[in-house]
Amino acid sequence: MKTLPGSTIGMLGGGQxxxxxxxxxxxxxxxxxxxxxxxxxxxxxxxxxxxCANYSDQTAIDYMAKTCDVVTxxxxxxxxxxxxxxxxxxxxxxxxxxxxxxxxxIHEKSFLRDNGFPTAPFAVIRNQSDxxxxxxxxxxxxxxxxxxFGYDGKGQYGIDSxxxxxxxxxxxxxxxxxxxQRVPLDREVSVVLxxxxxxxxxxxxxxxxxxxxxxxxxxxxxxxxxxxxxEQVVSMATRIANxxxxxxxxxxEFFISNGKLLVNEIAPRPxxxxxxxxxxxxxxxxxxxxxxxxxxxxxxxxxxxxxxMVNLIGDLWQDNTPPAWEALLxxxxxxxxxxxxxEARPGRKMGHYNVLAPKLEDAVKLAADIxxxxx
Ligand code: ATP
Ligand code: MG
Numbered sequence: 001m002k003t004l005p006g007s008t009i010g011m012l013g014g015g016q017x018x019x020x021x022x023x024x025x026x027x028x029x030x031x032x033x034x035x036x037x038x039x040x041x042x043x044x045x046x047x048x049x050x051x052c053a054n055y056s057d058q059t060a061i062d063y064m065a066k067t068c069d070v071v072t073x074x075x076x077x078x079x080x081x082x083x084x085x086x087x088x089x090x091x092x093x094x095x096x097x098x099x100x101x102x103x104x105x106i107h108e109k110s111f112l113r114d115n116g117f118p119t120a121p122f123a124v125i126r127n128q129s130d131x132x133x134x135x136x137x138x139x140x141x142x143x144x145x146x147x148x149f150g151y152d153g154k155g156q157y158g159i160d161s162x163x164x165x166x167x168x169x170x171x172x173x174x175x176x177x178x179x180x181q182r183v184p185l186d187r188e189v190s191v192v193l194x195x196x197x198x199x200x201x202x203x204x205x206x207x208x209x210x211x212x213x214x215x216x217x218x219x220x221x222x223x224x225x226x227x228x229x230x231e232q233v234v235s236m237a238t239r240i241a242n243x244x245x246x247x248x249x250x251x252x253e254f255f256i257s258n259g260k261l262l263v264n265e266i267a268p269r270p271x272x273x274x275x276x277x278x279x280x281x282x283x284x285x286x287x288x289x290x291x292x293x294x295x296x297x298x299x300x301x302x303x304x305x306x307x308x309m310v311n312l313i314g315d316l317w318q319d320n321t322p323p324a325w326e327a328l329l330x331x332x333x334x335x336x337x338x339x340x341x342x343e344a345r346p347g348r349k350m351g352h353y354n355v356l357a358p359k360l361e362d363a364v365k366l367a368a369d370i371x372x373x374x375x
């Protein structure tokens with residue numbers, strides 16, 4: 001059944017991804033109710049209604065269940081029990097099963113391994129005594145990554161030798177973790193895709209990503225990789241979506257290591273590396289999320305122009321003063337997107353901009369020039 005404009009979509013999570021979804025949905029004529037405990041939620045400000053409560057708050061979940069025609073999420077850490085409660089009254093897309101796998105690195109990596117998708121060598125760590133045998137399998141250098149609630153490189157600890165293990169374990173507060181080999185990176189790429197209620201899938205052009213301090217800095221599209229590698233990325237991501245029986249928009253991050261593709265992680269939602277689609281593809285990833293979760297047919301993903309996306313991190317704000325936007329806005333092919341966050345903090349994603357140019361290398365250069373002028 002299709003959920004048509006005029007209906008109400010519930011959004012679990014009210015950060016920037018929820019905000020850009022809300023903009024797309026409302027401009028298509030849907031009502032959006034955001035559930036997020038932050039009174040200053042970026043999405044809540046633009047939604048029809050903002051329910052300010054925790055994701056496990058029974059009254060809030062009951063209200064969402066009663067009011068919404070369909071529910072989706074921008075935040076993979078919603079408790080599965082809340083998704084299951086909601087699913088008793090309305091479609092929840094993606095479903096609890098896909099979210100449960102992707103919100104937990106141990107489940108996610110095991111799912112990938114069990115289904116034959118290549119990953120960096122890893123070991124599951126549940127107790128301190130798993131660390132040394134784990135490192136023997138994985139081999140240093142490695143990274144200890146907390147299994148749940150990590151993002152933007154948080155909850156990760158570098159391991160150069162066995163003597164780092166105990167300290168890392170304490171730093172991660174003895175939580176379930178994955179110990180992963182640190183692999184050499186030729187490049188990092190990612191792909192956003194959508195899978196509809198009928199199982200039809202559509203992928204976006206592959207993005208090439210550069211990180212700074214564990215946080216995405218720049219995405220370039222099209223990625224500077226062989227078309228045969230891009231085809232493998234698309235085929236692997238599509239097979240992952242099918243194996244998860246996924247409905248909605250998702251992204252898969254890959255490492256290219258010694259010429260070989262490895263799956264890094266799966267995001268059960270639109271992705272930062274897909275923000276270029278707001279200005280450079282026929283259908284943005286957020287409109288696509290509306291289409292997929294509402295059971296509509298999927299929109300075209302064709303790239304209209306080479307594009308570079310640059311994240312605007314809180315460090316650019318000096319004493320909470322925004323950068324001089326004129327340096328960006330004076331360029332006719334630079335597109336500013338700000339998330340309406342009141343407080344700028346180091347490492348906090350405040351916004352991004354897209355730069356379009358007929359040649360990718362020109363977009364890369366202009367994007368870097370603008371960045372240096374904003375500093
Ligand atoms: P996000 O959710 O923001 O993508 P995250 O906190 O889940 O980030 P990861 O994607 O696991 O973190 O890692 C962040 C970055 O750290 C990667 O994009 C990559 O640059 C680097 N990294 C992580 N794991 C490895 C590895 N095994 N080998 C080499 N580099 C790695
Ligand atoms: Mg990542």
